[in-house]
Amino acid sequence: MSPYDPSAFPPFAVTVDLVVLTVRRHALCALAVRRGESPFQGRWALPGGFVRPDEDLSSAAARELIEETGLCAHDPDSPVQANGAHLEQLATYGDPKRDPRMRVVSVAHLALAPDLPAPRAGGDANSARWAPVDALLAQGGYGREGEQATPLAFDHAQILSDGVERARSKIEYSSLATAFCPPEFTVGELRRVYEAVWGVALDPRNFHRKVTGTPGFLVPTGGTTTRQGGRPAQLFRAGGATLLNPPMLRPDV
Amino acid sequence: MSPYDPSAFPPFAVTVDLVVLTVRRHALCALAVRRGESPFQGRWALPGGFVRPDEDLSSAAARELIEETGLCAHDPDSPVQANGAHLEQLATYGDPKRDPRMRVVSVAHLALAPDLPAPRAGGDANSARWAPVDALLAQGGYGREGEQATPLAFDHAQILSDGVERARSKIEYSSLATAFCPPEFTVGELRRVYEAVWGVALDPRNFHRKVTGTPGFLVPTGGTTTRQGGRPAQLFRAGGATLLNPPMLRPDV
């Protein structure tokens, strides 16, 4: 930051907002936090915050992700997944009126995480929760057990919608659906991820043939599990392949 | 812009940078401008500039596009193409050290344009030109007729590379390749677009079958042309379809 005439450019605030998606109970869910301050006080919003002066955008997103969920973002260039989530830049939102206080440009990021025990929000358990994206995006807003239905704050409904659309299309041609799964998972669990994200039913037999027949998508661990009931299923880990060729085909569209 | 404590957030400069692509003489080319100021004075860079205080990001990108090329960006939600270019947000680059002067966050946009007579750069004809992306991205830099070879300024090589990759993958599953063509074009011209962007040779017969068989991709205008030599070819306009299903398949990959 060398000295430079600050009047030569208009100052902006830059934030990162996070669309954190997971699959819970057969539904695609997003992390939402309740705003404690004005504007939109008491409304649900996406987690996010200001980018610090010497911080990269992706670092800021990873920091927010840890603060909100405890998840470590794994480097997208490394095949390691560990207990971390997938994190990528989504898009940037900079409408001059998107924040009534000042000019804010928000660089939204998309995170995909396996099902987690519970969100944490700086200790305040009631101010962060997983909510089905359908409910968050429903025009009436979001209500649970009689709670007041309110739309998301700012332009966060648009951001969430864009993030969901990105996730829906990206699991078609990449192995990203495995980011929704624990380190070891069965073909059925992976299929339920696709079904939840796309909102469709898939044929278990054709799905099994497809994913086990795509080289590099899944590697068997040798173990089996019966946690879903029924016949024990083979356990797999995500393989090295990131791009699926040919892609998974989404019905209809 | 209500009054608000300006010390509550760190100020950033926000710019838009443009990756403007076109196909000239069987090669994918990008618009490059020569920097007149420090830093990177005299080096080639992507066109761009500061976002104005009350301007949307996409408006800023469209304004820069007009200033640099005279092209009107057409609304991506409207099927009209007219004489305009396709314009979409690409990604945002915010490394704290990407500009040595100050903290700059740049929202890069991708524009796809038909072959144009010549770029204009505020009247200075020598400070803007179309250059093959291969040359701009070559590690040695860009040299033409003995001109000094220099890499692009800032992180613009990365931005250009990301833009080219986006274009390459997006013409697979969308009708965006038509954005590189004039309003009326032949199947052969469209095929040469694919060949230039992907850098491969495609079978004219299979390509013809594919694009004419995809509903909504092309609509015949009734006219024919012989501007490429050989047998006269039917003229087409871009159809309403934006997503190709099934997609065009890129050889190898």
Place this chain on the structure above:
DNA sequence: ATCATAGTCGTCTGCTTGACGATAAACACC
């Protein structure tokens, strides 16, 4: 023992693709 549940292996049919032969309609040149 029987049923319900979930996983896994096959089969068949239709569609799409890639390779490539054949024909058509213009121009260039002799």
Place this chain on the structure above:
DNA sequence: GGTGTTTATCGTCAAGCAGACGACTATGAT
């Protein structure tokens, strides 16, 4: 006018993949 060149367009054939669906397997529940 004939001949070759160029580009466009139509057809054919085999291989591969996807969707529909039958059959069998291995567990737990009743």
